[in-house]
Amino acid sequence: MLKRRSFIALALALAGCATPPVSTVPLASWEALQVQAGEQPLGIDKQASKLRAYIFRAGAAARLGHNHVLSATDFDARAFLGETGLSSARLQMDLQLDKLLVDDPxxxxxxxxxxxxxxxxxxxQGTRANMLGERGLQATVYPLLRLRSVKLVGEAPRLAALVEIELHGQRRQQWLVLRVNEQERRLTVSGSLVLRQTDFGLQPFSLLGGLLAVSDEIVVEFEIALVKPNAAAAATG
Incomplete structure (x- = not known):
C-alpha cells in the first residue's frame, strides 16, 4: 500500500508539468436556434433529462488509476419539430462545463x-480541477460543450443524426444514432457518441511517459425529455 501511495503522490506532483496548455482562439458566438415558420417548439423537462461522460484509465499502470464518470442534468436544450416531423426537426444542446458533477458516489x-x-x-476535487483547469478543458476560456443537429435521416424509433460539436474552441461533425420514444405529448431522445480529446486540441492526461494515463476516447451518453407545447407547463425547463 505504501508503494502504491508513493507512486500516486509522485504522479500528482508531476501533474503540474505534464503537458503545456493548448493556446487557441475562442470561436465566434454560437447563435441559439430560433423558431422558424411552420415549426413547433418543444420544451425540455430537465428533471427527466441527463448527460453522462465516461473517462477511462490507460497506460501500463492503469490499475493504479481510476475510471471517472461525469454527469449533468442542468443543461439547456432547444428543439423544434418541422412540418414533416422528426426528419425536419432541429436540436441544440448547451452544457456549461463547470456544472458537471464529477464521480458522484x-x-x-x-x-x-x-x-x-x-x-x-x-x-x-483534484480530478475536477485537472479536468476543468488550464491543462485540461480550460473551462474559464471555453465554458461550454455544444451540440446541434445538422441532418437527420430515418424514422422513429431510430434516426441517424449528423451533429456538430463544439468543445475547447474547436468544432467537429460526426454521425451518431438517436433512439426516439414518442408519446402523445412527449418525446424522449437518447443517444451516445465517442469524443476523441485530440480531435479538439486536447492532450489526454499522461504521466511518466504514458505509464499512467487516461484514454483519448470519452464515451458520452445523453437523454433529453422533450415536451410538446400543450404539456410544456409540466416541464421544469
Whole structure:
C-alpha cells in the first residue's frame, strides 16, 4: 500500500508539468436556434433529462488509476419539430462545463464494475480541477460543450443524426444514432457518441511517459425529455 501511495503522490506532483496548455482562439458566438415558420417548439423537462461522460484509465499502470464518470442534468436544450416531423426537426444542446458533477458516489455505485469503488473528496476535487483547469478543458476560456443537429435521416424509433460539436474552441461533425420514444405529448431522445480529446486540441492526461494515463476516447451518453407545447407547463425547463 505504501508503494502504491508513493507512486500516486509522485504522479500528482508531476501533474503540474505534464503537458503545456493548448493556446487557441475562442470561436465566434454560437447563435441559439430560433423558431422558424411552420415549426413547433418543444420544451425540455430537465428533471427527466441527463448527460453522462465516461473517462477511462490507460497506460501500463492503469490499475493504479481510476475510471471517472461525469454527469449533468442542468443543461439547456432547444428543439423544434418541422412540418414533416422528426426528419425536419432541429436540436441544440448547451452544457456549461463547470456544472458537471464529477464521480458522484451514488452514480458510481449504480454503474458498478470498475466504477463501483467510491473516491474520497480530495481525489474528486483534484480530478475536477485537472479536468476543468488550464491543462485540461480550460473551462474559464471555453465554458461550454455544444451540440446541434445538422441532418437527420430515418424514422422513429431510430434516426441517424449528423451533429456538430463544439468543445475547447474547436468544432467537429460526426454521425451518431438517436433512439426516439414518442408519446402523445412527449418525446424522449437518447443517444451516445465517442469524443476523441485530440480531435479538439486536447492532450489526454499522461504521466511518466504514458505509464499512467487516461484514454483519448470519452464515451458520452445523453437523454433529453422533450415536451410538446400543450404539456410544456409540466416541464421544469
Amino acid at each position: 451514488t452514480l458510481r455505485a449504480e454503474l458498478g464494475g470498475a466504477f463501483a469503488k467510491p473516491l474520497d473528496a480530495d481525489a474528486i
